[in-house]
Amino acid sequence: MKITTKLKIGILAIFMAVGLPAVTAGDAAKIPISAFAQWPAMSDVALSSDGQYLAFTSQNKGRRTLIIRDLDINKQYLIPAVKHANLRWYRWVDGDRILLSYMFNNKRQNIRGTISETRLALYNLKKKKFR
Numbered sequence: 001m002k003i004t005t006k007l008k009i010g011i012l013a014i015f016m017a018v019g020l021p022a023v024t025a026g027d028a029a030k031i032p033i034s035a036f037a038q039w040p041a042m043s044d045v046a047l048s049s050d051g052q053y054l055a056f057t058s059q060n061k062g063r064r065t066l067i068i069r070d071l072d073i074n075k076q077y078l079i080p081a082v083k084h085a086n087l088r089w090y091r092w093v094d095g096d097r098i099l100l101s102y103m104f105n106n107k108r109q110n111i112r113g114t115i116s117e118t119r120l121a122l123y124n125l126k127k128k129k130f131r
């Protein structure tokens with residue numbers, strides 16, 4: 001199996017973003033306990049089928065958001081959040097489109113309290129908009 005340059009860059013970007021520094025025994029004592037309770041800088045990392053984009057989730061203002069990095073031009077894009085909804089998961093459809101699942105609480109007529117609802121959204125990276 002031939003490893004392309006884009007794939008190598010994507011793997012390198014993952015390791016750089018996750019941050020796997022060499023830690024000595026002396027350094028371990030300097031890491032505060034609170035650092036282990038924080039959200040990771042990025043999670044749920046996935047490379048697009050054509051290797052052009054790297055997608056990952058991150059916390060932004062207390063909400064889980066999707067970020068796309070274009071590996072060709074080395075630029076990041078924040079996928080706009082759906083109002084009052086939380087991102088559950090995402091999947092690559094092809095090299096240019098991502099399917100996202102959102103969950104939000106809603107009130108319905110004749111139902112006490114709130115119920116959780118989910119919605120699917122398709123985002124086109126080339127057009128930079130939801131379908």
